[in-house]
Amino acid sequence: DAGVTQSPTHLIKTRGQQVTLRCSPKSGHDTVSWYQQALGQGPQFIFQYYEEEERQRGNFPDRFSGHQFPNYSSELNVNALLLGDSALYLCASSITPDSYEQYFGPGTRLTVT
Amino acid sequence: DAKTTQPTSMDCAEGRAANLPCNHSTISGNEYVYWYRQIHSQGPQYIIHGLKNNETNEMASLIITEDRKSSTLILPHATLRDTAVYYCIVKEGGSEKLVFGKGTKLTVNP
Numbered sequence: 001d002a003g004v005t006q007s008p009t010h011l012i013k014t015r016g017q018q019v020t021l022r023c024s025p026k027s028g029h030d031t032v033s034w035y036q037q038a039l040g041q042g043p044q045f046i047f048q049y050y051e052e053e054e055r056q057r058g059n060f061p062d063r064f065s066g067h068q069f070p071n072y073s074s075e076l077n078v079n080a081l082l083l084g085d086s087a088l089y090l091c092a093s094s095i096t097p098d099s100y101e102q103y104f105g106p107g108t109r110l111t112v113t
Numbered sequence: 114d115a116k117t118t119q120p121t122s123m124d125c126a127e128g129r130a131a132n133l134p135c136n137h138s139t140i141s142g143n144e145y146v147y148w149y150r151q152i153h154s155q156g157p158q159y160i161i162h163g164l165k166n167n168e169t170n171e172m173a174s175l176i177i178t179e180d181r182k183s184s185t186l187i188l189p190h191a192t193l194r195d196t197a198v199y200y201c202i203v204k205e206g207g208s209e210k211l212v213f214g215k216g217t218k219l220t221v222n223p
Contacts, residue, residue, distance in 0.1 A: 033210070056209045100159075101159040102211065
């Protein structure tokens with residue numbers, strides 16, 4: 001049983017560009033959450049998707065958007081990249097939106113130059 | 114902002130118990146205490162959670178004080194593979210998001 005998978009593993013982009021990160025949830029999970037983790041900090045909640053809709057959102061600007069597909073996989077899109085967007089982006093899946101346990105993927109390391 | 118306070122770092126000898134403290138003095142009645150850990154270069158991993166009573170699973174034990182203002186995560190026999198950052202999180206029941214602080218960097222020494 002595959003756990004949460006994310007692609008790509010690493011990514012380098014230039015300021016002003018746009019990026020799309022992808023996540024496949026653990027088998028049997030229909031809820032996906034995205035987190036941003038800056039170096040030396042704990043992960044920060046970006047948003048959560050369930051039934052193809054955004055359920056809850058953290059304190060992130062509209063440049064951060066997402067999508068969930070009918071197969072429960074999800075994408076995180078970031079427009080107009082800033083240097084400060086350089087971080088590890090983590091995807092987590094769960095059985096239900098308020099499940100006590102979230103399963104995290106290994107993350108995508110984004111570097112903005 | 115995170116509702117918890119944890120020491121920045123701790124050390125433990127291999128084979129000994131590791132006791133990681135967490136203060137959550139503003140916790141409300143419907144908020145649970147969660148513990149996750151993050152081993153270097155991996156995503157966070159769920160360890161345990163509790164509301165009022167002490168909890169134990171195959172990974173760890175969680176001791177919550179009677180007033181619920183603090184808790185302790187206990188790893189009974191720490192191994193080198195337990196070296197990680199440990200996050201104590203207070204989460205409202207029914208809420209979807211986890212609010213992480215900076216956590217405690219636990220180093221298990223041989």
